[in-house]
Amino acid sequence: MKTISISVNLYRFKELTTKAKEHAKDDFRENHGYVWADEAKDSLRGLAEYFGGKLLDWSIDYFNGSRSYAKFGTDELDPDDLESRLDALGTYDPVTFKGHGQCLLTGYCHDESVIDGFRKAFYADDVVDLDKLLQAGFKTWLEAVQADCADQFSDETFGEHCEANDYDFTEEGELHAG
Numbered sequence: 001m002k003t004i005s006i007s008v009n010l011y012r013f014k015e016l017t018t019k020a021k022e023h024a025k026d027d028f029r030e031n032h033g034y035v036w037a038d039e040a041k042d043s044l045r046g047l048a049e050y051f052g053g054k055l056l057d058w059s060i061d062y063f064n065g066s067r068s069y070a071k072f073g074t075d076e077l078d079p080d081d082l083e084s085r086l087d088a089l090g091t092y093d094p095v096t097f098k099g100h101g102q103c104l105l106t107g108y109c110h111d112e113s114v115i116d117g118f119r120k121a122f123y124a125d126d127v128v129d130l131d132k133l134l135q136a137g138f139k140t141w142l143e144a145v146q147a148d149c150a151d152q153f154s155d156e157t158f159g160e161h162c163e164a165n166d167y168d169f170t171e172e173g174e175l176h177a178g
Contacts, residue, residue: 010176011169013162023173024162025153034062034149039108040141046105047114047137048072051085051130060142062149070138074130082130086122089115097123113144 013024034040037060045055053074060068077085090102090112097120098112105111117140121127127136151157162169168176 008176009171011171013159013167013169016169016171016173020169020171020173021155024169024175025158027173027175028158029063029153034145034152036108036110036145036148036152037062039106040110040145040148042106043108043110043114044070044138044141046111047118048074048134050089050105051077051082051134053130053134060145062145064146064150068142070135072131072134074134076130079128082122082128082133086115086119089119092116092119110141110145110148114138114141116140 011020013021016024041055041058041060044058048055051074053072055070056073057071058069060070088104090099090104092099098116099119101109101112103109103111105115114137116137118133118137120140121133121136125136127133152161161167168178170176
């Protein structure tokens with residue numbers, strides 16, 4: 001048997017060329033996707049369940065490259081009941097209808113993004129149809145999770161992730177498994 005040793009130069013993410021950084025992010029994206037996808041989806045599901053509905057079907061493109069949708073199963077609620085339940089989901093700015101970060105559905109930050117759209121549709125647009133309210137929540141939630149996903153793969157945020165996890169890369173941007 002013959003044994004040989006190969007020397008490989010390793011780099012921190014910040015030391016890679018632009019092309020190698022893109023390769024590193026593409027590989028991570030392909031293998032791991034949006035790392036908060038499950039928690040984000042729990043917020044969407046949580047809003048539907050809070051109002052007595054269900055998230056029946058969905059297709060979410062966190063990378064904003066294709067169409068996303070959510071289908072809910074709902075029973076209609078009386079507008080007074082809707083308002084009472086909505087008010088119990090935390091305080092908010094009466095001008096923007098954005099919540100103050102209480103995250104009362106699951107405890108995850110995207111609780112607020114899904115509630116904000118629902119709240120705005122109810123109070124500003126006078127929507128009382130539960131499915132339309134859930135779709136309004138879905139729209140603001142989707143915008144927020146896609147922005148969060150984009151940030152996850154920015155050079156700054158991804159670089160911080162690599163530093164925190166002590167990742168090294170080859171010159172081409174391949175993650176070194178050693």
